[in-house]
Amino acid sequence: MTQLNVAALQLAFTDDIDENIANVSALVREAASEGAKVVLPPELFEGLYFCRTEDEALFANARPVETHPAVLAMRKLAAELRVHIPTSFFEADGPHHYNSLAMIDDRGEVMGVYRKSHIPDGPGYSEKFYFRPGNSGFKTWQTPGATLGVGICWDQWYPETARSLMLMGAEILLFPTAIGSEPYDEELDTSRMWRRAMIGHAASNVVPVVAANRTGDECGQTFYGHSFICNEWGDILAEFGATETGVLTATLDLDAARRHRAGFGFFRDRRPELYRRLVEDI
């Protein structure tokens, strides 16, 4: 039986990058000590969620994957603990800036970089100011435990992300996130829709999902946590509420998931010739 122990981290961040990396590192150690082989920190954990405002000075925090401090720290830790760490970071590449993820393997090597495909924009989430829409396309990563598929935050709302990753062989979908309150509508709590969209991906694709979100108040914006791990039915295996911090772990039975996925037959019965509109500019 192919079982894999996975972990999601939930915590709050400050404007002190060293402190943030130290806090994430402590939780990665805790997850590894509990047997996790894949440990998912939240999106852009190097600092505060800076897309709250549009400030050109902040582009200076972007770095190439080779020199980004969060990536370098996670590479060292991954090699030491023998875990995979999908590491979200603010990437600079020549004149371009991306919301990116380095898949770091259990030897501390960067397997490759995925650049966030779907970029949000709205009050409190001015990502279109900072990030060029990703040009990497979706990526999956073959690891000893499972083929991993990763989307970054806004990607997680898109059925196209989940389905594309599945068609590329993903056996687990992972989503690092930074999402919270909506400044334009203080009544609106999107946390339940956020979970429903991803649990919908689990059910429609018969695949386990891992989501890691930040928590805490940052300059009036409250990040709502609710990180979770669910199985291929969408049943929650481990979850946090809005303010808890720490490590979620769960053991996924990937053989059972594969068997259930085949038995359901969703992929057998797809009709790609009828899906033309999905790839048209409409």
Added chain:
Amino acid sequence: MTQLNVAALQLAFTDDIDENIANVSALVREAASEGAKVVLPPELFEGLYFCRTEDEALFANARPVETHPAVLAMRKLAAELRVHIPTSFFEADGPHHYNSLAMIDDRGEVMGVYRKSHIPDGPGYSEKFYFRPGNSGFKTWQTPGATLGVGICWDQWYPETARSLMLMGAEILLFPTAIGSEPYDEELDTSRMWRRAMIGHAASNVVPVVAANRTGDECGQTFYGHSFICNEWGDILAEFGATETGVLTATLDLDAARRHRAGFGFFRDRRPELYRRLVEDI
């Protein structure tokens, strides 16, 4: 404010087509008396769910849309009550047989026929024996109250169905269904995954969803009901459990749904050029 009252019917069926049509008609009347303008009966309500076995004698029950007794009865009723009735029926067309739906408008006219795109096959659900995969493509229907998108049962698990209908202008997604216990796995209750997939469509597309399922025991197969109506957030507005029968109604605020859909920006931020795999034969 554009509000629309919609209804879903949940009931059990027998092998008596006249009795089934009479029972559905009584519930359509009840729904109309409560103000519903669109009334959704379950899938293939003319009889027992015959795909339990593979029996060539049953093809004789298929009829063209012009003469199918369920369609004729609903046309008469729709004209009398001034309601739209998406009517599922077993369609014969020359040598072909389809699992189809006639969209009947509030004058009793057939606006067109949609043929189920995704055909399941498994113990208790031998639909591939009976139904040619639909060749109509997805369809939406402009009505005075809203543009309606309809998928039939197995279609409802596919994010591609929901997204395609949305890109064709759908403002409500409706799913007539016949789903219940799994003879190959008596422990397995798929009702929660069934809801999760559709509520996921609601959240990912910011659109209300209406699902109507049959209930009752048929030759050892137990149909699990759980019909529901949810809003564009995926919040349940009305629902049945496994054995209740009757009419669910809810009033949908389509202006609010349209505003929320625009505000979320999911459609603004799609990347069709990255979705190529969705339409490839992989």
